[in-house]
Amino acid sequence: MSAKVIDGKRIAQEIKDEIRLETENLKGQGIVPGLAVVLVGGDPASAVYVGNKEKTCREMGFYSEVHRLPEETTEAELVQLVGSLNRSDSVHGILVQLPLPKHINEKLVIDAIAVHKDVDSFSPQNTGNLVIGDESLLPCTPAGIIELIKRTGMDISGKHAVVIGRSNIVGKPVAMLLLRENATVTICHSRTENMERIAAEADILVVAIGKPKAIDSRFIKPGAVVIDVGVNRLNNGKLAGDVDYDDCLDKASAITPVPGGVGPMTIAMLMKNTLKAAQLQAGV
Ligand SMILES: Nc1nc2c(c(=O)[nH]1)N[C@@H](CN(C=O)c1ccc(C(=O)N[C@@H](CCC(=O)O)C(=O)O)cc1)CN2
Ligand SMILES: [Mg+2]
Numbered sequence: 001m002s003a004k005v006i007d008g009k010r011i012a013q014e015i016k017d018e019i020r021l022e023t024e025n026l027k028g029q030g031i032v033p034g035l036a037v038v039l040v041g042g043d044p045a046s047a048v049y050v051g052n053k054e055k056t057c058r059e060m061g062f063y064s065e066v067h068r069l070p071e072e073t074t075e076a077e078l079v080q081l082v083g084s085l086n087r088s089d090s091v092h093g094i095l096v097q098l099p100l101p102k103h104i105n106e107k108l109v110i111d112a113i114a115v116h117k118d119v120d121s122f123s124p125q126n127t128g129n130l131v132i133g134d135e136s137l138l139p140c141t142p143a144g145i146i147e148l149i150k151r152t153g154m155d156i157s158g159k160h161a162v163v164i165g166r167s168n169i170v171g172k173p174v175a176m177l178l179l180r181e182n183a184t185v186t187i188c189h190s191r192t193e194n195m196e197r198i199a200a201e202a203d204i205l206v207v208a209i210g211k212p213k214a215i216d217s218r219f220i221k222p223g224a225v226v227i228d229v230g231v232n233r234l235n236n237g238k239l240a241g242d243v244d245y246d247d248c249l250d251k252a253s254a255i256t257p258v259p260g261g262v263g264p265m266t267i268a269m270l271m272k273n274t275l276k277a278a279q280l281q282a283g284v
Contacts, residue, residue: 002250003250004152004254006256006257006261011268015265023062033277034091035064035092035095036085036095038082040071043099050068053066053095078100086112094114096110118137119140120139120270120273130173137277138269141265142177143269156183161204163178164205165188171187186198199219200219201221203225204224205224207228207242209242212230216247217244217247220252225255226255
């Protein structure tokens with residue numbers, strides 16, 4: 001039987017509708033959620049993502065400011081801008097679009113963002129909160145993956161979840177979130193032996209390795225839920241996930257497409273974090 005296609009666009013819209021309602025409520029109390037996005041250089045994909053974030057802020061009724069800086073911007077100038085955004089009362093969330101140009105140390109810039117305004121949740125403190133289970137802003141793509149699974153009506157508790165990929169942005173945090181949902185979690189990576197066998201034991205398989213169509217049906221347990229985080233641009237201009245979608249469609253019980261799966265959830269969860277940051281900072 002063909003797998004259920006998990007419609008990330010629809011679920012992201014559902015979440016954005018909820019955020020818009022909550023924002024109206026908050027505005028009634030005189031608080032307007034505000035997001036500042038910083039883009040350095042001319043990477044075309046980053047420019048599109050930042051434009052989408054700006055547009056989605058408008059749709060949510062948020063205040064937004066976008067700082068588009070030239071490629072030659074220095075680390076010191078960027079840290080100075082982040083410092084002024086940390087002090088701004090109209091900005092509740094700050095996001096520096098990645099990747100940054102090579103001459104800038106990403107870690108240093110991320111560390112400069114005030115923890116309570118870190119809506120990407122990339123800072124060591126927010127990452128630590130996630131591991132400990134303390135209340136904090138959650139990283140957007142990993143939190144979006146959990147929402148996709150839950151809103152598709154699937155139970156995570158007690159299931160074997162296998163995460164392929166160990167990046168700080170997706171692999172490690174999504175493993176922690178799955179653990180928080182009481183899954184039994186295995187993380188696989190480039191040095192993992194017998195990866196195919198381990199993946200084929202997963203009830204939930206999350207793939208975030210940045211290699212087009214690297215995971216085919218041999219890695220899939222019949223009936224597994226497959227979440228594909230990859231967004232790979234092929235030479236023919238088309239997008240492909242890390243999962244060979246067509247090959248896995250008849251084996252999985254549910255699967256995310258690329259595009260239209262995990263991707264749209266990232267921006268929806270960013271809006272959710274900005275709203276939450278505003279509520280926390282206003283003490284409501
Ligand atoms: N500071 C950050 N930088 C980056 C992040 C991030 O979360 N914070 N993630 C990515 C880029 N990104 C958001 O910034 C992002 C990537 C992809 C999508 C998305 O919706 N993808 C679509 C396909 C889009 C296309 O056609 O190219 C999909 O999968 O359906 C949203 C956001 C790196 N940098
Ligand atoms: Mg996707």
